[in-house]
Structure formats: C-alpha cells, structure tokens
Amino acid sequence: MTNNKKDLLKRYLIFLAGLFVNSLGVALITKANLGTSPISSIPYVLSLNFALSLGNFTIIFSILLIVLQIVILGKNFKPESLLQIPVSIAFGFFIDFSMILLNALNPQMYAAKVAYLLIGCLILGVGVYMEVLADVVMLPGESFVRAVVARWETEFGVTKIAFDVSMAVIAAAASFFLARELNGVREGTIVAALLVGFIARTIGKKLHFLPGMLFE
Template sequence: MEITKQQFAKHLLIEIAGLILVAIGAAGIMKVALGTGAYDALALSISSITAIEVGTVGLIGNCICIAIQILMLRKKYRLMFLLQIPVSFLMGITINYFYYIVFAGMNSDSYMIRMILLFVFIIICSFGDAIMTASGMIGLPVESTCMIFAKNLKMEFGKVRQLADVVFIILIFICWFFINFKLF
C-alpha cells in the first residue's frame, strides 16, 4: 500500500498507537511468566545473563534485523524502512517502562489470575499488531526481515518466521548452556 504525504502523519500516529499496544502486551505477557514468543524469550534470556533491560535487548535485536535488511536489499532498501529504528527505540522504551515500572508489582501466585492476565495481554498485543498492520507503514523489524528472507528464498513467510523462531530457541539454549556450564 502506497502512502501519500498527506496520509503519512495519520498512518504514523496509527502505527505508533499500535506499537505501544504491542509493547504493553508483550511486557505484560513476559511479566505474567506463563509463556512468551521465542523472540521475547530470547530477549529475557539475554537480559538475565547481561543485566541489560529486556526492552533494550529487544531494541538491539531489532537493530540487528534492520542491519540484515540493509545488507540483503542494498540499493533496493527504501529510506522509509529506516523508520524501523525509532519504532524499535519506542518499543524498547515502552517495554522497559511497563515491564520494570508499571507491572513491577504484578506478582500473583494464583495460576487462574495469571491465566486471565495472559489472555488480556494477548488480546492487547493482538489488537496492537492489527492496528500496525492496518496502518500499512513500517512493521516490526523481525517480521520485515523474515519477509525479505521469504522473498529471496522463494518460501512462504510463515515457514520463514517459524524457522526464525527455531533459531531464537536454539540461541536460548546456547544462553542457558553458558549460564549453567561451569568450566572449573
């Protein structure tokens, strides 16, 4: 979908609103600790090893994805895609704010309450993702990178995205190995 200059501000505001909802949902899902996506689980694993905040780890991962996009597309890379950088910063900051400040006291021993919260945060995250998709602008760096791989490898996006999740899970096991393996 091509966006005109007149539509740009409106679409950008819609994108930002969706992004904030995705970040709130992701922070809540991670805080409830009943399961999370592979990318967020990797960010949590790296955060636990390095003491870097989880949103900041996600920001770094997103910037790596953007660099991969630039390397893969080279001259075909559209400057508008560079908006993924401030989008990544906003997402990282929002996740950190909600995970470490707003949701800091959100600890419940009740499995039922945690399940209800998980359901609520999944709805929030899904709604935010739908808003971002409807804006037709930027998208998230991981998905955009997977889309480029899918086009270059002539594979379905869903399969490439699943392969990315497998890579993230392998990286989680590598992180776990380094945390738990003692040389001496």
C-alpha cells in the same frame, strides 16, 4: 493539510498507538512468568542474565535484525526501511515503560499466570493489528522475515514459523549456556506464537471495513 498528509498522519498515530499496545502485551506476557513471545525471547533471556533491561536488549536485537536485512537484501534494501531504527528505539522504551507500569503484577498461582498470559496475547494481537492497519513501517522481526522471503523466494507463513521457532531455540540455548537452566522460554512462548497471529488476523477479518472508514 491535504487528505494525503492527513491520512499519513493518522497512519503514524495509529502505528505509534499500536506500538505502545504491543509493548503492553509483551510486558504482560513477560510478567506472567511462563515465557515470553518468540521475538522477545532472546532479549528477555539476555535481560535475565545481564544488567541491561528487556527494552534495551530489544533495541540491540532489533538493530542486529536490521543489519542482517541489509546483508540479505544488499542493494535491494530500501533506504526508507531505516525507519525501523527509530521505531525499534521507541518500542524498546515503550517495553521498559510498560514493565514499570505493570511492576506490581507478580502472579503466584498458575491459573493467574495463564490468565495474564492470555490477556497479554490478546493485547499483543490488538497491537499487531493496529500496526498492520497503519501500514507505514514494520518492526524488524517481520521485516527480517520479509527480507528472507524476498531473497530466497520462500513462503511467508512457513518462514515466519521457522523464524519464531529459531528465536525460541536460540533463547533456550542461551539460557542453558548463561544460567545452566531454562529461564524465559516456557509454555507461554508456544501459546504466544500460536495465539497472537491468530488474534490479529481475526480482528482484521472482523474489522475489514475499518481501513475504508479511516483513510481516503
């Protein structure tokens, strides 16, 4: 096996591992019952009101984001970006598996919920860092933001914040419409939005030497 193929294999293995770690973080944040991460908020609200699982709605929502990327980018949409489809399916199954693994976790005290939330954010931040480190495929949420940036030449950071806020607002509106109360979007959604990216960036800075050690 050539060095390039070995590097690519390592990258995909790291990405898949990061995807699973990511799903564990999402599941733990969700089990804290203080809201979930912004990108998962719409699938979570839908899962609370319909028969499909969080993982299944995550897959459906991800496919929608991929379709929107195609609409936004048109002929500039790259065929390799269709790899987001199997990645989304795997991520959805990982989320459902992680929810089953953590089924026994049902914190009642607020302090315990906050602890689970913070640990979940840390785990999710590690998963995001692993996906960035692999640098092979992006999840549809980030790819959608990049598509908007490419199409309208906006600033990535501002666009990402606007996207996260939009997801939370839409999820809250859907919750009020479907259940006549706010479920699935709470203070934990805000905490996750602020912490996860910060954790991933901090890990990246601390382990700046790692890509050079792992890849040729």
